[in-house]
Amino acid sequence: MKWVGFPVGRVPDGPGPAVVAGGSSILVRGGPAHSGARPRSDGVARSTVSPAAAAYPVSMREAIKEAARGWLHLTIGAAISLFCYLMVGVALFTAFLTATVIGAGVLPESVLLLRRMAGWERRRTAAWTGTPVPEAYLPLEGPLPARVRTAVTDPGTRRDLVWAAAQLLYGSVLWYLSLIVWAPALLVDGVWTGLAGRRPVALPLIGRLAGLAADWSRALLTPTPSAARDAALAARIEQLTATRAGAVAAHGAELRRIERDLHDGAQARLVALSMRIGLARRVYDSDPAAGRKLLDDAQTQAEEALAELRHVVRGIHPPILTDRGLTGAVRALAASSGLEVAVSVTGLADHTGTGDGHDRDASTGHGHGGNGSAGHGTAPRAPAAVEAAAYFVVAEALTNAAKHSGAARASVGLARERTGLRVHVRDEGRGGAEAREGGGSGLTGMRRRVAALDGTVRLTSPEGGPTVIEVELPCVW
Amino acid sequence: MRVVIAEDNALLREGLVLLLTSSGHEVAGVAATGPEILPLLLEHRPDVAVLDVRMPPGFRDEGLRAALAAREALPGLPVLVLSQYVEETYAAELLGGGARGVGYLLKDRVGRVDEFLDALERVASGGTALDPEVVTELLARRRDDPLDSLTPREREVLELMAQGLDNGTIARSMVVTERAVHKHIGNVFAKLGLPPSDGGGHRRVLAVLAYLDA
Numbered sequence: 001m002k003w004v005g006f007p008v009g010r011v012p013d014g015p016g017p018a019v020v021a022g023g024s025s026i027l028v029r030g031g032p033a034h035s036g037a038r039p040r041s042d043g044v045a046r047s048t049v050s051p052a053a054a055a056y057p058v059s060m061r062e063a064i065k066e067a068a069r070g071w072l073h074l075t076i077g078a079a080i081s082l083f084c085y086l087m088v089g090v091a092l093f094t095a096f097l098t099a100t101v102i103g104a105g106v107l108p109e110s111v112l113l114l115r116r117m118a119g120w121e122r123r124r125t126a127a128w129t130g131t132p133v134p135e136a137y138l139p140l141e142g143p144l145p146a147r148v149r150t151a152v153t154d155p156g157t158r159r160d161l162v163w164a165a166a167q168l169l170y171g172s173v174l175w176y177l178s179l180i181v182w183a184p185a186l187l188v189d190g191v192w193t194g195l196a197g198r199r200p201v202a203l204p205l206i207g208r209l210a211g212l213a214a215d216w217s218r219a220l221l222t223p224t225p226s227a228a229r230d231a232a233l234a235a236r237i238e239q240l241t242a243t244r245a246g247a248v249a250a251h252g253a254e255l256r257r258i259e260r261d262l263h264d265g266a267q268a269r270l271v272a273l274s275m276r277i278g279l280a281r282r283v284y285d286s287d288p289a290a291g292r293k294l295l296d297d298a299q300t301q302a303e304e305a306l307a308e309l310r311h312v313v314r315g316i317h318p319p320i321l322t323d324r325g326l327t328g329a330v331r332a333l334a335a336s337s338g339l340e341v342a343v344s345v346t347g348l349a350d351h352t353g354t355g356d357g358h359d360r361d362a363s364t365g366h367g368h369g370g371n372g373s374a375g376h377g378t379a380p381r382a383p384a385a386v387e388a389a390a391y392f393v394v395a396e397a398l399t400n401a402a403k404h405s406g407a408a409r410a411s412v413g414l415a416r417e418r419t420g421l422r423v424h425v426r427d428e429g430r431g432g433a434e435a436r437e438g439g440g441s442g443l444t445g446m447r448r449r450v451a452a453l454d455g456t457v458r459l460t461s462p463e464g465g466p467t468v469i470e471v472e473l474p475c476v477w
Numbered sequence: 478m479r480v481v482i483a484e485d486n487a488l489l490r491e492g493l494v495l496l497l498t499s500s501g502h503e504v505a506g507v508a509a510t511g512p513e514i515l516p517l518l519l520e521h522r523p524d525v526a527v528l529d530v531r532m533p534p535g536f537r538d539e540g541l542r543a544a545l546a547a548r549e550a551l552p553g554l555p556v557l558v559l560s561q562y563v564e565e566t567y568a569a570e571l572l573g574g575g576a577r578g579v580g581y582l583l584k585d586r587v588g589r590v591d592e593f594l595d596a597l598e599r600v601a602s603g604g605t606a607l608d609p610e611v612v613t614e615l616l617a618r619r620r621d622d623p624l625d626s627l628t629p630r631e632r633e634v635l636e637l638m639a640q641g642l643d644n645g646t647i648a649r650s651m652v653v654t655e656r657a658v659h660k661h662i663g664n665v666f667a668k669l670g671l672p673p674s675d676g677g678g679h680r681r682v683l684a685v686l687a688y689l690d691a
Contacts, residue, residue: 306585310562323538332566338618424689
């Protein structure tokens with residue numbers, strides 16, 4: 001972006017019409033102000049402002065400056081060439097070590113080093129031309145054999161090696177050329193601008209050399225579309241593998257928790273209950289009072305077992321989600337949070353209140369308030385796991401808000417998006433949710449639950465508030 | 478009393494029928510699915526309806542919706558709604574049309590037969606029966622000064638009032654005299670800044686719930 005004014009081999013990408021570099025410099029030198037062909041060219045900007053003769057000292061100074069910048073680019077390129085020289089050595093050495101198996105561990109590290117160098121050149125090239133150079137590598141992860149395999153099979157490795165070998169040549173050659181050009185160019189342009197009053201023509205050559213280097217680097221370092229696709233896919237697979245592993249682990253932990261809850265709670269209570277009834281039967285005839293006492297205990301235990309079961313069931317899948325869908329369940333949470341909560345719903349089935357607009361079989365409604373009043377009746381529901389996660393996010397956020405934030409009001413937003421479900425909870429409390437002690441475990445649980453579904457949690461809670469939790473849960477509608 | 482029962486689980490349905498008939502009530506009709514409920518109620522016009530919330534075909538809140546529909550179609554029809562779990566929202570919806578003859582209890586409470594029959598009769602005669610768990614939830618989320626200023630006894634009285642019990646029942650359940658209960662109630666209303674209210678009944682329940690829900 002920053003360097004487009006000088007005639008180099010490369011025409012800047014952009015809205016401006018393509019002009020052959022030499023032609024452009026002729027146009028400019030010819031002096032007509034309204035060449036109009038290079039709207040982004042500062043060369044044009046200058047020439048439109050002032051006649052060429054008056055501008056020459058400026059243009060000479062500018063030309064030297066630009067040539068210096070080009071030369072700097074080339075010099076760093078030459079330095080990289082030197083590194084490339086070392087790198088080729090490293091590559092050969094690594095190949096030798098790997099072939100003799102001793103040093104296979106060095107291979108991925110060398111490839112990473114190579115990637116870093118290529119990354120450096122990409123950034124330099126991007127800075128010079130103003131257009132980013134795409135990058136695409138397969139991730140080097142897993143156990144050593146997998147890393148070695150990836151390092152060898154990644155097309156990016158071959159691409160980088162080819163570039164390194166080429167850079168070794170053109171990096172140094174172009175730099176030598178620029179060195180040679182400097183003195184004559186200064187002389188020629190000094191005369192050309194000073195005596196003839198023309199614009200410099202030789203100094204821009206250095207810039208063109210730099211442009212050439214950038215072009216070649218770009219050509220060599222840009223991954224082929226298929227390689228870019230492969231790398232994107234690989235990254236996605238890696239992410240999915242990680243989140244699936246997380247989901248499986250979370251699921252396992254969840255199952256163990258439920259098992260433990262049932263085992264220690266309801267099951268144990270039912271055993272005790274059965275024992276009490278058995279004892280009551282034994283003493284029933286001989287000691288009715290004791291029998292009665294045992295039956296009382298038994299009933300208490302049955303009730304406790306039921307309470308435990310309810311608790312476990314709520315933890316698995318809150319029944320109100322089944323009854324009322326996410327919107328109804330969240331409205332219920334909002335109503336019972338103790339805060340003044342505004343709930344906004346976009347694109348989801350929303351049957352508020354007592355049954356008007358409920359989207360289910362007409363048979364149960366029996367004319368109460370009319371069925372499907374708002375036309376949301378056909379809005380789809382998110383998958384059960386997504387609804388449950390969203391519900392727990394809202395529950396946790398509102399609980400925290402009520403307990404810690406000191407806020408009197410909050411807002412909850414549920415929005416159906418093309419790619420999933422977005423949940424937004426905001427309270428106007430005192431903030432600092434992340435720093436707060438004890439608030440951590442709930443938040444951690446929330447993050448885990450969401451991550452298990454490949455979702456994201458964004459929490460902002462500066463001291464002094466407000467606290468905003470933004471959760472995205474991808475799903476297909 | 479003539480009772481209509483709606484419960485899809487055969488075990489529980491038979492248990493309820495047994496419990497009611499053995500305590501001298503008449504079971505006029507039994508519904509096993511949501512859509513059957515309203516026609517059955519219209520046909521029999523019972524003294525009280527006992528409805529399960531989750532019923533076929535949707536297994537969602539068919540029973541609750543039927544209860545609301547029934548109270549619209551037959552104003553004043555006493556309805557006792559039973560559920561495996563309680564939701565404040567559902568309680569609010571049920572009480573939305575007035576607290577007269579409305580009950581909302583956990584199924585667990587059926588096990589305490591006497592208390593359950595008490596609640597049923599209370600509802601049938603225009604009273605209110607609200608599950609202790611709903612009341613506890615309501616109380617738990619309010620943490621303000623007036624409630625904190627209640628003594629444990631007064632708090633207990635408040636909870637029992639919110640459940641819809643009358644003074645006599647409250648006195649029995651707390652093992653105190655009705656006079657003492659009356660005094661506690663006076664204190665509660667004074668501390669909460671509510672207009673004094675005599676006796677039991679749905680108005681008092683609504684006043685207390687409105688306070689708790691504010």
